[in-house]
Amino acid sequence: MLQVPFIRDNKAAVIAGLAKRHFDAKDLVEQVIVLDDERRALQTKLDNTLAESNAMSKEIGNLYKSGKAAQANQLKEKTSALKETSKAFGDHLNTCLEKLQNLLYQLPNVPHDSVPAGKSEEDNEEIFNEGSIPELYAGAEPHWELAKKYDIIDFELGNKIAGAGFPVYKGKGARLQRALIAYFLDKNIAAGYTEYQLPLLVNEASCYGTGQLPDKEGQMYHDAQDNLYLIPTAEVPGTNIFRDVLLNEAELPVSITGYTPCFRREAGSYGAHVRGLNRLHQFDKVEIIRVEHPDHSYKAFDGMIEHVKGILRELKLPFRILRLCGGDTGFPAAMTYDFEVFSTAQDRWLEISSVSNFETYQANRLKLRFKNSAGKNELAHTLNGSSLALPRVLAGILENYQTEKGIEIPEILVPYTGFSIID
Missing domain, CATH: 3.30.930.10 (Bira Bifunctional Protein; Domain 2)
Structure with a gap:
């Protein structure tokens, strides 16, 4: 399976290489890059949400230690919402990864430079x-x-x-x-x-x-x-x-x-x-x-x-x-x-x-x-x-x-x- 960073960094070469197989990869390569962009954005959102949730959990602990239970309970409600958001991002990310994997399975290997072009x-x-x-x-x-x-x-x-x-x-x-x-x-x-x-x-x-x-x-x-x-x-x-x-x-x-x-x-x-x-x-x-x-x-x-x-x-x-x-x-x-x-x-x-x-x-x-x-x-x-x-x-x-x-x-x-x- 071709690696996504390789496809992104060598888009034209991948398309040209697969053309040696008489395999038109242009649409598939474009779909891979679009899905990978989506994956990256979702991963960033998920990471940020988890980081915010972790920081808030630490703050809740400090508030309880300081006797500020009311403020701590208010933050707990926010962490519950963040957990739901994290789960939604995680589910969306898994779906995106599955789609990306299925696209990559459809791409054959890029032939070595010395492989001649030909149909049969x-x-x-x-x-x-x-x-x-x-x-x-x-x-x-x-x-x-x-x-x-x-x-x-x-x-x-x-x-x-x-x-x-x-x-x-x-x-x-x-x-x-x-x-x-x-x-x-x-x-x-x-x-x-x-x-x-x-x-x-x-x-x-x-x-x-x-x-x-x-x-x-x-x-x-x-x-x-x-x-x-x-x-x-x-x-x-x-x-x-x-x-x-x-x-x-x-x-x-x-x-x-x-x-x-x-x-x-x-x-x-x-x-x-x-x-x-x-x-x-x-x-x-x-x-x-x-x-x-x-x-x-x-x-x-x-x-x-x-x-x-x-x-x-x-x-x-x-x-x-x-x-x-x-x-x-x-x-x-x-x-x-x-x-x-x-x-x-x-x-x-x-x-x-x-x-x-x-x-x-x-x-x-x-x-x-x-x-x-x-x-x-x-x-x-x-x-x-x-x-x-x-x-x-x-x-x-x-x-x-x-x-x-x-x-x-x-x-x-x-x-x-x-x-x-x-x-």
């Missing part, structure tokens, strides 16, 4: 490309056909049990899935991340804390009876560990990782581009999350990108990195890089990771602060990334490693799977 994924910038696209044998197939051929993923059975987008992994398919999870976690732990096992359901405050609400309302699975949400990513429970937390500067950075299933409604997702593992309602993902000092967050951001690069290099998958344009950058992010693996059989790129720096946007919602060297409380920066999302990584392995004899397993995964080929 067509305007994203490729900044890195590595790996050779393999030449497959004649008759190579997309992963949904390979899954059926080798009986490792059953999409129809998942559809029977739950519906489209809930595949069932079987035999070597299930073992390969488990191997990827273990490998990703081991790589993250070796890089200094502490593993957490996190809840799969979160409360409404957690969704507001990381920016899923109100932006993603209707896109998450919601249990109305208990008002709990199935997580769309481990980012939500992982980052909310630090909600309402005050850290010492010496505790930074904090680095955590965790594996969770993830759940997304993905309403309106149809067509050939979402076949098989390309888009699911339930999928597995290993996440990395960092809480950083603002002065160091972009260096940490670069380190996270290099970390994901290292994993893809070990898997020997052709990949590229995109810097997302304003229109394709997520609501709470200041900057995001997407990693994509090339699917040779589908002849297209598949997104397998997003790495984002949220700067203070989530921390302000979460009230996540640290005590700096001057002894003052300061908002931290939060970052997160997929390390990695499994479905499209698995699709990339199945398609790029297929041979006429079967699907070979990347060498780095063989100690985890216990086999070197699916045949």
Whole structure:
């Protein structure tokens, strides 16, 4: 959430920055400033009324001590009126604060200066490309056909049990899935991340804390009876560990990782581009999350990108990195890089990771602060990334490693799977 002083001091820059997202913020920004003016005036009136009431209470005490009970009683009547006035100001102030909060929830993060303007994924910038696209044998197939051929993923059975987008992994398919999870976690732990096992359901405050609400309302699975949400990513429970937390500067950075299933409604997702593992309602993902000092967050951001690069290099998958344009950058992010693996059989790129720096946007919602060297409380920066999302990584392995004899397993995964080929 953007901070009101930042909006007031940088009004034109905020409006121009959000225009990169094709988000017209002018009216909302004006409303925020007007409401904040009202809040300030009410706070001043409330403070003055309370100060007058406190001074009068002291005077009443002195009058009673001096034997001037009649004068004291007259003042008591005035203090009662002041208390009613204070209550009215307080109620009005709380209403004003609630309205202001709701307005701020509607404003996305201001993109970093280096984020290009653009409307959609067509305007994203490729900044890195590595790996050779393999030449497959004649008759190579997309992963949904390979899954059926080798009986490792059953999409129809998942559809029977739950519906489209809930595949069932079987035999070597299930073992390969488990191997990827273990490998990703081991790589993250070796890089200094502490593993957490996190809840799969979160409360409404957690969704507001990381920016899923109100932006993603209707896109998450919601249990109305208990008002709990199935997580769309481990980012939500992982980052909310630090909600309402005050850290010492010496505790930074904090680095955590965790594996969770993830759940997304993905309403309106149809067509050939979402076949098989390309888009699911339930999928597995290993996440990395960092809480950083603002002065160091972009260096940490670069380190996270290099970390994901290292994993893809070990898997020997052709990949590229995109810097997302304003229109394709997520609501709470200041900057995001997407990693994509090339699917040779589908002849297209598949997104397998997003790495984002949220700067203070989530921390302000979460009230996540640290005590700096001057002894003052300061908002931290939060970052997160997929390390990695499994479905499209698995699709990339199945398609790029297929041979006429079967699907070979990347060498780095063989100690985890216990086999070197699916045949």
